[in-house]
Amino acid sequence: MANAGTTQKGRTRQNRFFVLLLVLAALSGVVKDLERLQTVTRSIHGLTASWLEMGSTVYASGIPSSVTCPTAGQAEKVEPFRWTGLVAAGQSIEIKGINGGIIAEPAAGNQVEVVATKKARRSDPVAVNIRVVPHAKGVTICAVYPNDPSDQPNTCEPGDARDHSHVRNNDVSVNFVVRVPSGVQFIGRTINGEIRATSLTGNVDSRTVNGSINISTSGYAQANTVNGEITARMGSANWSDSLEFKTVNGGIDLDLPGVLSTQIEAETFNGSIDSDFPLTLSGRVSRKHVSGTIGGGGRELLLKTLNGSIHLKRVG
Numbered sequence: 389m390a391n392a393g394t395t396q397k398g399r400t401r402q403n404r405f406f407v408l409l410l411v412l413a414a415l416s417g418v419v420k421d422l423e424r425l426q427t428v429t430r431s432i433h434g435l436t437a438s439w440l441e442m443g444s445t446v447y448a449s450g451i452p453s454s455v456t457c458p459t460a461g462q463a464e465k466v467e468p469f470r471w472t473g474l475v476a477a478g479q480s481i482e483i484k485g486i487n488g489g490i491i492a493e494p495a496a497g498n499q500v501e502v503v504a505t506k507k508a509r510r511s512d513p514v515a516v517n518i519r520v521v522p523h524a525k526g527v528t529i530c531a532v533y534p535n536d537p538s539d540q541p542n543t544c545e546p547g548d549a550r551d552h553s554h555v556r557n558n559d560v561s562v563n564f565v566v567r568v569p570s571g572v573q574f575i576g577r578t579i580n581g582e583i584r585a586t587s588l589t590g591n592v593d594s595r596t597v598n599g600s601i602n603i604s605t606s607g608y609a610q611a612n613t614v615n616g617e618i619t620a621r622m623g624s625a626n627w628s629d630s631l632e633f634k635t636v637n638g639g640i641d642l643d644l645p646g647v648l649s650t651q652i653e654a655e656t657f658n659g660s661i662d663s664d665f666p667l668t669l670s671g672r673v674s675r676k677h678v679s680g681t682i683g684g685g686g687r688e689l690l691l692k693t694l695n696g697s698i699h700l701k702r703v704g
Contacts, residue, residue, distance in 0.1 A: 469504040469518040471529065477571030477590075479526035482546060486531055486553055488561040489581035489599065492574045494588060495567035502529055502567075508560040516560045519544040526573070531562040573607075582616070585609075591624075600638065613638065617696065621703070625650070630688035639696035646704040649683030654691040654698050664702035 475481050481500045483490050495501060506513035521528045523546045530544035532553075539554040563581070568574050573590045576583045582599040585592045592609035594601050600616035603609045606623035610631050617638035625648045633640050639659065654661050655677045669680040682689075691698050 466506050466513045469502075469506075471502045471518075471520055472499050473520075473522075473527060474498065475500045475526050475569065475572050477569070478573075480573035480575050480590075481526055481566060481568055482528040482575035483564050483566055483577065484528065484530040484544065485562050485564060485578035485581060486533060486555055487559075487580045488531070488563045488578060490564045490566070490576045490578055490583045490585075492566045492568055492576060492583075492585035492588060492592075495569045498569045500527065500567065500569060500572065503565045504529075504531065505563045505565075506560055507563075508558075511558045511560045513560050516558075516562060518562070521546060529564075529566075531564075533558055533560070583611075591627075617641075627687055630690055632690045632692075634690070634692045635696065636694045637696070638693060640691050640693055640698045641701070642691065642699070643701045643703045646702050647683070648702075649681075649686050650689040651681050651685045651687065652678065652689045652691070654678045654700075656693045656696060656698055658695045659693065659697035661698045663700040665700060 481502075483492075483502070504518050506516055515534045517532045519530050519532045521530070521544050525546065528544060528546040530553075532542050532544055533555045535542045535554050536556050539556075542553050561581075566574070568585075568588055568590065570589045574585050574588060574592050574594075576585060576592075576594045577596075578599070579597045580599065581596060582601070583594045583596050584602045585594060586602065586604045588603075588605040589607060590605065591607040592603050592605050592611075594603060594609070595612045596616065597614045598616070599613060601611040601613055601618045601620070603611060603620040603622075605621070608622045608624045608627045608631065609620050610633060611618045611620055612632060612634045614636045615638070616635060617640075618633050618635050619641045620633065621643040623645060625645045633642060644665070648665060652667070657676065660675050661678050663678070663682075665682045667678065667680045667682060668685075669678065671679040673679065691700075
């Protein structure tokens, strides 16, 4: 009986050893994918960090998980904010929100028109101010939330200057609609909301965290989000520096002019990459990573996502 027990224990140990070997074999098969996942994750980790560097610190308590752009027929609890002013071609109109969507569309004339609609379930919409800041490069308009006494006063700063935008237990959403004259650049910044900038003629620079981005312009554009798809149609390929389209959870669909010269870097983890443009490939190439040139190369085009496919379509 003792010998039978010893034999049974030996078989048990052997079976465990075989199971361990099978697990190790399975793990070895995904090591390369894990390494690539780490590479992609590191490359797009700066999306959320860049928002904090740019100055918006949001304490999400009391803020809903997603906010869509305004639609017709929604009830208004306070009178909308309205601003009209001249912004010269070549300058920019910049909208900075925190909780709410942004819609940009072409203006009928040469003036910028901005309408901001505030809504809330519990917080006081009147306490959120809309601030207009003219500067040498154009006009910046921000939704400025009341701050906690322990925080620095919330401010509205143009460009990538570090704003102080602390939000605690405030569920006010501010949805912007801006009409952009011909030749004026549109810059849209929000954290919890979608951005739609369509049928514009100037360049577009858009950034959100929780929301999709949809752009069409006869100029060029770039877009960054974390949780959302990016769809963009550009009429110009004359950007001077690198151009970025980055997301974490969503695909990237990019329509580009038929005559295009760029150095392209495209990468995804869970998705595929396809292009209407003939590519001269260089470096490591796979269904999930492409590095090469279109046309004569030159300026950079960076396309990165973690969970989604990348499509480049040739237009014209």
